[in-house]
Amino acid sequence: DSGVTQTPKHLITATGQRVTLRCSPRSGDLSVYWYQQSLDQGLQFLIQYYNGEERAKGNILERFSAQQFPDLHSELNLSSLELGDSALYFCASSITSRGGYTFGSGTRLTVV
Amino acid sequence: AQSVTQLGSHVSVSEGALVLLRCNYSSSVPPYLFWYVQYPNQGLQLLLKYTSAATLVKGINGFEAEFKKSETSFHLTKPSAHMSDAAEYFCAVSEGYTGANSKLTFGKGITLSVRP
Numbered sequence: 001d002s003g004v005t006q007t008p009k010h011l012i013t014a015t016g017q018r019v020t021l022r023c024s025p026r027s028g029d030l031s032v033y034w035y036q037q038s039l040d041q042g043l044q045f046l047i048q049y050y051n052g053e054e055r056a057k058g059n060i061l062e063r064f065s066a067q068q069f070p071d072l073h074s075e076l077n078l079s080s081l082e083l084g085d086s087a088l089y090f091c092a093s094s095i096t097s098r099g100g101y102t103f104g105s106g107t108r109l110t111v112v
Numbered sequence: 113a114q115s116v117t118q119l120g121s122h123v124s125v126s127e128g129a130l131v132l133l134r135c136n137y138s139s140s141v142p143p144y145l146f147w148y149v150q151y152p153n154q155g156l157q158l159l160l161k162y163t164s165a166a167t168l169v170k171g172i173n174g175f176e177a178e179f180k181k182s183e184t185s186f187h188l189t190k191p192s193a194h195m196s197d198a199a200e201y202f203c204a205v206s207e208g209y210t211g212a213n214s215k216l217t218f219g220k221g222i223t224l225s226v227r228p
Contacts (some may be wrong), residue, residue, distance in 0.1 A: 002155065033215060041223040043202065043218040054211035090155060094214070100146050101216065 003027065006091050006104035014112055021107045023091030025072055031055070031094050032037040032074040033101060034066060038087040049074055081111045114139045114205045118219035126227045131190040133222050135203030137175075138184065145186040146204045146216065147177055156202065162186060173197070198226045 001091075004027035013019055025032050034046040036059075045058035049068035068074040078085060079098075088108050092101035115138045125131055132222045138142055144163050148156040160171025167179040186203060202221045207213040 002157075004155075031214065035216075035218075042220045045217065048212070048213075048215055054214050058215065065172075092156075099162045100158040103148075103157070105113045105155040 002102050002104060003047050004091060004093050004102050004104035006089075006107050008107060009105065010108050010110075012112060013081060015081055015083060017081050017111075018077065019081065019109065021076040021078070021089050021091075021109075023074045023076070023093075023104060025074070025091075025093030027047035028104050029102070030066045030072065032068055032072070033092045033094075034060075034074070034076050035090045036087045037090060037106070041087075043090075045061065046076070078109070083111050085109065086111045113141065114184075114207050114217045116203050116205050116217055116219035118203055118222050120222060121220065122223045124225040124227060125193045127195055128192050131175075131188070131193045131197065131224065133188040133201050133203075133224065135186045136184050137186060137187065137203070137205045137209055137220060139205055141207050141212070142212075144206045144208075145179060146206075147171065147175070147186075147188050148202045148204060148218075150200045150202065151220075152199075159201075193224075193226045195226050196228065198224055200224070210228065 005024040007022045014086045030051045032049045033093045036044045046060040048056040090106045092103045094101045117136045146161045147159040160169045162179045170176045200221045203219045204216040
């Protein structure tokens with residue numbers, strides 16, 4: 001157990017639907033990062049939150065949004081889902097990246 | 113902008129042989145460099161990190177990597193491969209440890225196979 005908890009582990013949904021992925025960071029970590037892993041794009045940075053505030057945005061689609069709550073857990077919302085959104089979505093947390101991130105085990109999203 | 117190049121997508125070695133996985137980076141500032149390993153159907157596990165201290169970094173499971181600024185490289189090595197080393201390996205770079213520059217940029221990954 002890495003200390004970073006992601007739920008659900010698997011999600012199957014239809015095109016056009018909306019889903020919410022949840023991440024609880026390791027105790028004490030203030031930064032949460034979301035990454036998407038797909039066969040064609042590899043690991044892509046989506047967005048970073050630090051203590052409730054958005055810090056950096058990467059290749060995140062406008063259909064996707066995220067937030068970090070006062071208890072530091074984070075949610076990634078994916079809407080108007082397309083087949084191409086099928087991927088593994090990872091959450092990682094850190095105090096600072098100097099020590100490296102701790103990754104969760106991921107949520108596998110399948111859009112059918 | 114930072115970037116990572118991992119040449120080749122697949123490396124196959126015999127059990128007991130040297131493992132060498134190559135990583136070259138591009139960064140506009142002194143980088144932080146990381147190697148992660150991903151086993152099938154699992155998340156990413158940190159193997160080792162370079163954060164501007166010793167250039168030869170030792171990690172878990174017998175892996176080590178050497179930071180060579182002149183070559184912009186951070187190759188991962190292990191003297192003797194074990195069957196349990198079969199996995200996908202990712203090199204990553206960040207340009208800071210807080211704030212917006214702390215995001216990781218990953219290479220495409222290399223799949224390591226170990227032959228008995």
